[in-house]
Amino acid sequence: MDAGQITLAAVGSHFMVGLSRAMVLFIVTSGLSFVLGVLRVPNIAHGSLYMIGAFAAHSIATFFGGGTVGFWLALFLSPIVVALVSLVAERSLFCHLYEREHLMLLLFTFALMLILGDLTKMVWGAEYRSIMPPPLLQGSVPFLGTPFPKYNLFLLVVGPVVAIGLWLFTSKTKIGKIARAAAVDREMVGAIGINVSWVFSFAFVLGCVLAGLGGALVSPTTSVTLGMDHDIIMEAFLIVTIGGLGNMWGAMVGSLIFGITQSLGVLFWPQFAIVFPYVAVVVILTLKPTGMLKSVW
């Protein structure tokens, strides 16, 4: 698009697309941030679980014949598939490493990423896939004179719902409070008789479930393919860093910045669209090296 053609309506619709993209990013990143806050490990395998969520959503939707039933079942079941995968990885291997230094934990999640990536290739193969949103969410509605996809509108609803749900969970329920306490002082939580290992396990699985949910949600809007994991994990890391490590609202702010700069970048300078969010990240970190909001550490 030439600079002369940029209208207010185009800016508005790109802004909205960026906003809906930010919602998916938020769902994925809040999971990463939660794990980072409680376990203090940047989970590199987070992107792989997102990818598995997307592939599982495709298989489940196809198995139930697509359409409305297939889509909703996929959205509901694929996070459960991801939960099982992450639970197995955590209980069989990862939980034995909690006493070790951080670098080892980080490298373990990298190993997990390598393994899950190849397992995904074995199970689902290398071809591109896509699923259709249910009939209710197909098509588009007019917005500022340009058509806006209904599915993106759906994402705009789901994002805040997940955010509020996560907030209620961490601040109002007992297990959520325990998880936050373990993030601040794990020795103390252990000392009052709580099994910290299980708290960590729960936090890890919950974080991965959010990755799987993000993957399932994104599958109707993009082609599901190997390599999704590499793209999302770097974005999620950057978002967590600019938001403040372990801060859920920071993940929201970071996702909004990332999603909106990216989609407005597409409008203003398509060739360098992917550079815009990175520039935003660098500017923010130069001004405020520990992220916009307070980190939980």
Added chain:
Amino acid sequence: MSNRMGYVGIVALGILMLFMPLFLTRFYVYILTVIFVTALLAMSLNLVVGHGGLYQFHHGVFYGVGAYTSGLLLAKTQLPWWLAMAAAPVISAAVGLLIGIFCIRLNKLYFGMLQISLGSLIWAIAFRWYSLTGGDDGVHGIPVPEFVSSWTSAFYFVLGLLIISLVVLYSILRSPFGTTLQAIRDNPERCEAVGINVRRHQLAAIVIATFFAGLAGMMFVVVEGSVFPDLLFWVLSLEIFIMCLLGGWYTFGGPILGAAIIVSLRTFIGSYTEYWTLILGIMLILLIFFLPEGIMGFSLKGKMRRRGQVQESE
């Protein structure tokens, strides 16, 4: 390793390497050359992570910057070859200094995360700037200078640079600067208290390491004649981490051994199966669980234990 035996062994190995192209086929000489390049890269990472204790998560980007610098200068300008080659480590060190100044204010994980972001910015630019860098295709068929264009001459060129770099790195580590750096790794607070400028030492270590990473990048261009964005991607950075872990963090020669093992396995296993990363992942998990100090670190500890220098208290 008792020192004299060690030196004799290393010199013997070096001399043996000199004659390798006489015995080996072109393919194996090529593999050896790739191992040398990767070994220098892993050594340079080990300087900051193993000896410096910094979370240098995105070291690969400096390798890529070196490769792109010399590659683009050779392919797109009329500059003399020596200038194009010398520019690689210098530009890498300059980028390392710039990124280092930003990151050094932060601790541990934040240092690493900020470095990943800044490195990714460089990757994104190289990935998209088609007119300069060739975008996601990269630049291929870079004209390397006449004297390194054959496979044996490239081998000797890379080996020579590696040996010089190893001598320099070794003397840096044995110098007062190197020992101070290791002291900072073990106890930064105490070093600060006795009046050492911790940040400045760490920054200097980053500049030295990125210089050698850039040099390795230039060697990569000599060997492969091409550059592409994967050289700047974070996956490569973590692979170098694995090499250092496999060889042994706190040892001098460990990363060389790690690089040799990983490169050979990748080449030979990779030709049998398409699931090389699965095998690498399983290897990494086994290492983390059973051999966290790496091969060299393990054998070193065994020797020290026999001499009674290590308490069995871990």
